[in-house]
Amino acid sequence: MDMKVSKKLGLKERYTMMTRDLAWDTTFQPMDKVFPQVGYEGIKIHDWNAWEDPFRLTMDAYWKYQAEKERKLYAILDAFNQNNGHLSVTDARYINVLKLFLGSTPPLELMAARGFSMVARQMVGAGPRVACMMQSVDEYRHFQTQIHSISNYNRFYNGLDEFAHQQSRMWYLSDGKSFFDDAITAGPFEFMVAIGFAFEYVLTNILFVPFISGAAYNGDMAAMTVGFSAQSDEARHMTLGLECIKFMLEQDPDNLPIVQRWIDKWTWRGTRKLASVGMMMDYMLPKRIMSFKEAWEIYFEQNGTALFTDLARYGVKVPKCFDQTIEEKEHITHQSWIGFYMKPDATPFHTWMPQPEELDWLSEKYPNTFDTYYRPVYEHWIAQEKAGKRFNNKTQPMNCQVCVSTIKFNEPGDPMEMCFRETVYKGEKFHFCSDHCREIFEDEPEKYVQTFISSHAALQGKCEPEGTDVNAHDYRPGARMHAYWRMDKRASGDFNGSEDQKNFAKWRAQATQN
Amino acid sequence: MTSNAFIAFQKNEETRCIVEAIVDDNPAAVVVDQPAMVKVDVPGRLVIKRATVEEKMGRDFDLQELQLHLITISGHLDESDDEFTLSWEA
C-alpha cells in the first residue's frame, strides 16, 4: 500500500470542520428560548447532528462556484444584448411567455429567499442552518437575475414594467402569492416541506427543465441562461428538501402523520400553481419540445414514483392527489389557456388562438381529450375572430379560497362538468376548486378565511386608484381595475394587431435588410 | 422495476466530457439529448468518478465543479472527493 500525504483535507473532514465544528450550544440563554419555533409544530428532533448536507458544500466553496456562475451568466447576457438577441426568438408571440414568467416569478423567488433566511435562523443544527442560508442567498440571486433580465426585453416590449406592483393585486398572480404566503406563515418544518420538498423536489423540474429548454429551442439565449443558471442551484435545493424529509422521519415515528399531511397539502398546492406553467409549454412556446403531459409523466409520475417508492420504507405514502393529477394532466393546460384567452383586457401579456398546425400538434399530444373537448370551442372562437367578434368575457372571476386559482377545473371523471366544493365555517360559506383544497381549508380554517381574492376586494371598493371617491353617485366598484393594476393597455388584448407584433416584424426586417 | 436515478446538465464542452465519463462508468446509462441540455438516466444507481472525468478532460477536476453545470438530479446523493453518486433503494 503506498502512502500518499494529502496536503488538503478530504471533503468530509473539511465539511465537518467548516460547519458543525463552528457551531455551539448557547449557555447564557436556554436553547429552546433561542430557537422557539422548532418545537411548536409538533415535530420531534432528538439529534440535530444527524443532518448532514450530502453535497458537503462549505461556505468558501459556495462563494467560489456561485461567483463563477454569475460570470458565465453575465457574459451571455452581454452577448445577447450586443447582438439584439431578442430578435432571434422564433416569433413575437414567444415574448409573451417571458412576460408571464418574468412577471410572476421574481417576487416568488424573493419570498423563497426570505423564507429560507428565516428557517436558517430557526433550525438548531449547523448542517441545515448552513444549507438554508445558502439557499436563501441562491433565491436572492434568482430574484435579482430575473429582474435584471426583464430589462433586456422591457426596453422593446410592453407590459413588463409593473410586475412588482401587480404581484399583490393581479387576479392571476394571486395563486403564487398565496402559495408563498401560506408557506412563510407556517412553521419552519412545514416551510421546508412546502418549498424545499414539494416545490423544489417534486415540482420545480417542470418549470425549469422542459420549459427553459423550450426557451432555448425558441432561440432565447437570455431566458435560457438565466433559467439554467438558477436551476444549477436547484439540485442543492432539491437535496436539502429530501434530506429534511428523511431527517424528520428518522428522528421520531410520531413525525410521520404530520409530515404526510404536509406532503399531501403542498404537493397539491404546487400542482395547482403549475397549471399555468403547463399552459406556457403547450400554448405559448411557438416551438415545443414536449407537451406538458409528457413532462408531467417524466418529472412527476416517473420521478415521483421513484421517490415515493423509496420513501415507503419510512411509511410515507404517495400524495393523496397523485391519481387526480394524472387525470388532470390531459386537461389543465387547455382549461388554463381558455381562462386566459377569454380575458384579453385583464393581463399585461397577449393571448391568441392556436394556428392550424398547432391545433394538430395538440390533437396528437392529447389524443384522449383535445378533439373531444377543446378543439370545437377553439374552432368556434377562430370563426368568431374572423367575423370580428373576438371573445372578451367582462365579468369578474370566482376563486378557490385555498389555492386562489379561478374555479375552472372539471369534476374528476367528467370533463364536461365543473368541479365545485363548498363548506360553511362560522356561518360563512367558502368555495373550493377541489376536494384537496377543501380539506386544506378544513384543517386550518382560521388561516384561510383571510385569503385575498382580488375580485372580492374590488367589490368591497378596495381596489381603487388613489383619489377615487367611493361615495360618488356614479361610483361602481371594480370599474377601474386597470388603473388599480397599472395595466399598460398596449400590452393587453389579442396578440394579432398588437404593437409588439408590429414592432417585432419591423425590427426583424431592419435586421435582415439594408 | 428499478427506478431511474438521473442527472441533467447544461450542454457545453465540460459536460460533454462528464457525460462521456458517466457512459463509461455506468453501462446501463441512457443519454437523452434536448435543446441546450443533456440528461442521463441510469437504473438504480448513477456514479460519476473523478478519475474518469479527469481522463476525459485531460486536467484535474474537482467533483464540486459539477455545481456549475447541473440542471437537475434524481436520487439520494452522496458526494466524496472521488465519487458523486445518486441512488434509489428498492
Added chain:
Amino acid sequence: MTLLKTLAPYDFPSSDAVENYAGRQLLYINWERHRMFSRPFVLALAPETLFGEIIDTHMTDCFSYHPDWAQIDWRAVRWLNGSRPVVLDRNKSLADNGIGHKDLIRLITPGLDGIAGSGY
C-alpha cells in the same frame, strides 16, 4: 377540529364577511356545460334585487356570446344552489328566493351541451 398550531393567540376576521359589502351580498353564477366562460362570475348585489334582473342583465350580458343562449327553453331550465336543486322565481328577490351571501347559483339547460356537445 382545527389542526392549526401557533405560538400566540390567533384570531383574524374573514376577508369576505358580509359586513364588508355595505348592504350587498356576493353571488356567484355558473352556466353548466358551457365551460367557454371558464369559471363562474361574481356579483355584489342588494338582497332585494329581483332574480329576473340577474338573468336579464348580468347573465345575458355575459352568456349571450354563446350560440346556445338564444336556444334556451326557459320553461325547462333547472337551478342548483351549490349541489342542492332549488326552484327559483324570477319575480322574487334574492332574499325571497333563499339566496344568501356567497351562494353559487348554477343554471342547467337540458339538451344544450355547448359547442358541438363538448361541454364548452
